[in-house]
Amino acid sequence: MPDLRDPSTTPLNFTKSINLALSERGINAMRSAGHPALLHRIFEDAIPMKARMIHGRTDAGDLFQESQQYDANGRSIRAVDRTGLNKCLLDALDERPNVTLHFNHKLTGADFDNNVAWFEQLKPQGKSNELWHGSENGRRPNEIEVRFDFFIGADGAHSATRFHMMKFARLSYQQEYIDTLWCEFHIKPTSNDGFAIDPNHLHIWPAGSFMFIAIPSSDHSFTCTLFASAEHFQSILGDPKANLSSFFNAHFPGVCPDLISETDLLDQFQNNPHLPLISIKCSPHHYSSSVVILGDSAHAMVPFYGQGMNAGLEDVRVLFSHLDFYGLYLSEANTKEMWATVLEKALDAYTAQRVRDAHTINDLALRNYQEMSANVRSPLYKLRKSLEETVSVWMPWTGLGVEKVSDRHKTSVEDSPNDIKPPRKIVNGAWRNIDNHKIAEPMAADAERNALVASAERHDLRGVHPGDGQNTPGEDVEEDEAEGYEYPLRGARVDVQHYANHDHAEGAGGGGRHEDLPAPDFFNEEVRTVNIIRTWMLEFHYLG
Template identity: 40%
Template sequence: MSKSPESVAVVGAGLVGSLIALGLARKGYKVTVFDYRPDSRDQSSGKTNLRSINLAVSARGIDAMRYVDEDMSKEALKGIIPMYGRMIHDTKGKQESQIYGLFGESINSIDRAKLNESLYDQIDKFNKLNGDLKIELKFKYKVKNVDLKGVPTVVCVDPQGSDKETDVVKFEYDFIIGADGAFSQVRSSLQRYIRMNYSQEYIDMCYLELYIPPGPNGSFSIDPNHLHIWPRKDFMLIALANADGSFTSTFFGPWKLTESLKEPKQITEFFTTNFPDAVDLIGIDKVVECFTTYPKGALMHVTCNQYHHQDKCIIIGDAAHSMVPFYGQGMNCGFEDVRILLQLLEKHKGNRTDAFEEYTKTRHEDLKAILKLALDNYNEMSTKIGYSLF
């Protein structure tokens, strides 16, 4: 009589949660994924709150996807655009290219939401090819906590219940993986069971998304194969290309400055003075609309140690190490978490206690270093890289 596959709950259906679900299922685990959001592919669900800052996919992220499945990686990464360097824009509109390497090295731009939906499509494809061992996606299930006293249990708000505080449903698994982001409910629950060192810090910086539309016939208005940066010391603008000819642009600035830009006249003067060529690309009316109506996002970083409790629960991705976006490695680190955890489970022949302990021991120092680099790189992006132009 064959042994039943071990069951695992993945909390969080973002990029990291989706990839670990695929990786575990391919190794024979029975996987259920929980997320409080609706399926973003469902048009009737409206706009989700998935972050839409474009992602820079590096070799470490691509290698992790290839480890899970080579064909899946090719399919999911169809829309990437290689960026071979930075394009620095000064206040006069002059541009200077700063190439990353001598041998054509690049990082790649990709739309966050489209990559996430592509991973959902890969889950659907996996399910069609694997009759009994399917990945179950439980959208609209808000996880309140996880109970690790006995059998690992996910406690969710009952989506059919009338009282969001008292109406709950519970699901038992062999183990739980928390991939539920910087405000992780799994991490919060985990802290009740282990002596976790934990810190959370907001930086005095917010972000606001802008948009550069495609040119005529879907053409690119600026070079798509560069990360475009408008460095202005205390604030900056960046832009990354999308496959449809558009660019996702993001303004980063101190909260005090950003919140002081309230009136259309102020916003117009600020942008035409500091980003004249970007105004031509975005359109000043659209800039004003974004500043007066769009939400502004906070930036924070989270560190913690350790990442697991016995063989029952472990956290990965932003749940374990949320970082500011200035080094372009947040998702790549999360994907690398997936690869390393899967490799350790294989190394220890499914012994989760040993795999989780080695993961915490070996992963923490690397993550601390990358978190620091992410903070340090903001100073470089906003100031140092523009010195040759000013």
Template identity: 40%
Template sequence: MANQLKKEAVISGAGLVGSLWAIMLARRGYEVRVYERRPDFRNTGFAGGRSINLALSDRGWKALERAGVDELIREKAISMAGRMIHSQEGAQSFQPYGQEGQAIYSVSRSGLNLALVEAASAYPGVTFHFEHKCQGYQTEKGEVRFLHEASQKRIIERPALLFAADGAFSAVRAALTKQTRFNYSQQYLDYGYKELSIPPAPGGGHRLEPNALHIWPRGNFMLIALPNADGSFTCTLFLPFEGPVSFEGLTTDDLVMRFFRRHFPDALALMPELIQDFNGNPTASLVTVRCSPWHFRNQVLLMGDAAHAIVPFYGQGMNAGFEDCTLLDDLANKYQEDWGRIMPEFNRTRIADGNAIADLALRNFVEMRDLVADPKFQLRKEMEAWLAERYPKEFLPLYSMVSFSHIPYSRALAEGKAQDQLFESLLSIDQVQANWRTNPEVVRRFGAWVKGRG
């Protein structure tokens, strides 16, 4: 009880979600102790790892605004108003993500994490304990242990509130999987990814259009590139681990060069350090984690990747984790910080959304690596934009629902399925490709679809 009166919480993980959540709790007057496995990156710099930059969209911005740190991040964020598709022949075509003025933003992972940790540390009640690895949670004792590996010293906490933001391979979650009726699944893709880079132009500036997310779709695999503030691009190659065209086949520098010459010649011309990058950077895997429940009693709550790790193809993993923070903050207002009500409600309402964005992200992989190059898909995108502009009350494209709205992911997924049916019907209209803007059948079928959905 004393703990609750004192308003204390422990967070495992000072990644993107843990450090943002520390700010939100501190703003409520909580004393927060954050334990993080990595060394303090405020002193040592940020040790590599996953994606150097990330796409931040409306859900993420809302949480950053709530925490009062959005302006800091905005200064260095680069807007990406659409996809720039690079054909095999080197032609480029731009597909806007939404309406005029709408964009997702490329931000530096390390810059964002650093800004969040610094902003959290500015609150007197927040302390960070770096190089402390969570070793799990003992449910019977309500005890969480952190090991300082260098000194082998242990800290044992018995927090009234433990927030597990320790990522896709969460140690806290691993402990909860031992509970009866804890559901858990972990699904790896047969694809891996490797980060590569396009350096800035000789006199500075970007060598490709900076305000776009570049994609080289090649059917079964793809290369993408997101801009950085220093003029460089971070590229990611997504490729099967095994098979005829795969990482397994790229065993020599010569084979890597031949592969790029054949599939990405225009990108290769901009990548003088391809071989160093290819050999120096790991080939990493991609996992989807689903679990339930996300809470243990009213003491422990999983959030961010610890609760819902997803593949990166919708650019929503971090955004979803940030949205967890906003929603929990809303519930804390609604229930006057009664965690006995907040945790069960978050669990009841949010898991379906975690599962939905996991499904949407998997589905978007096919869209990115293959469909974006398909003329029928491009036609659908143009029709979507047209309908959204003409009938804003009746139609919001799926991509906009996910990236530019706060509609629950589960509703967006359901709407997206309904939209698939609509476009199956519209694209089957005779000659639609040539005359869709003026063909009354398009508007008639759209009207019937809207009416049918009540």
């Protein structure tokens, strides 16, 4: 790949956006890397977003905007510039004495049984053949053979690493293009170099099955995105000059010409690409002790949950927590054979945890489009949000109700089976739960209990300390806080917090350490009460 710090570099999707939303899931991953200066650099240009701002028009024809806070306790997610983040991460790598960066190389083949890979050396963008150190005739790139100990593939949704790994691993693969395209737009700063709209919000113009969003940038502009079906794009393309502004006026009131002029709107629509959205799941995420895939290579997801980047960063943290747990870098693994054996055990454990996590987040990301594009204007949705915030403030021990930020402080989402149950099952059980003060459906209760017991057995692999990475599960809470980690709900460290593990928002991720808690006793009166409230809240989640 080319050096993304180079301004002349054009990414593979021909754009430098969608702007990114950095949340605790990604922040905690970078925090655990032991590089405090990295986070400081990133936060310098990050913009906190405390809420969504919903835009629309009243029945009387007046424009309105309504703030919907992400978190009842005032926590925020952060808008970050993609180019700036790439630069910070690459600069941090460049500073490491044991890291050498090689750009403009393309993986063309790999033998993951014998740990050898082949790369083509590509001509850098903007370089003539005379300046390119390619093959002798200047037409075909040189091929380089590289022997390796361990191969980490983080090469995106169209991963060459995953393609070659399929030849060795029995890899199940699912790819889906959803019926939604996206196009980038730009809101300029005001004439006095200020923000045209409130910078501490993620702005949404919901229109049912499609939407327009705006995320602030550090240069006081907004990066905007139109998400709509291919059919809508085609209808506009029939006569863009006549159709585009009327489409925006009908569905996204206040955007044109108030924030983007008709000329700029048309120019951006015609010149910026109309790109698809892909969702990818695969399993396993590794092969033997040879290779592992991370990020979009393993679990590309649609952007409506804001989890793609954050989950990719978390992949790195979780991977190295397993490598540390199994003692890959201890003296006992000092032979090549022992090192490979330990590494394979660690990768087996990583895949066992991460595949389920990734699939769950992927499903939630797809489902969150409905919330962003339609539900945010629903009275039932607003009622559900109000109830969640009330529960979060007055009953934080339930682990419920902090929908947008503190839920994302959880490291794993794998134990959230109730979040993806059919709504009718919840409807049938909710009021019986309240009347009887017990779990209404024993089979569902047993299944959830079994999942939680299995989760408790996995906790020993996930109790990773955000500071030094060495503490055992349930220890060093004070040490965490001394090193700068802020627990979102200190009072929520009870046995119900982990299974209320639902990660829900377009702009944020998790992180944090509630996963080191024991599985709850479903025959305990307090936990039964929590289950009642939780089921009731999920009822409103589906109705909203």
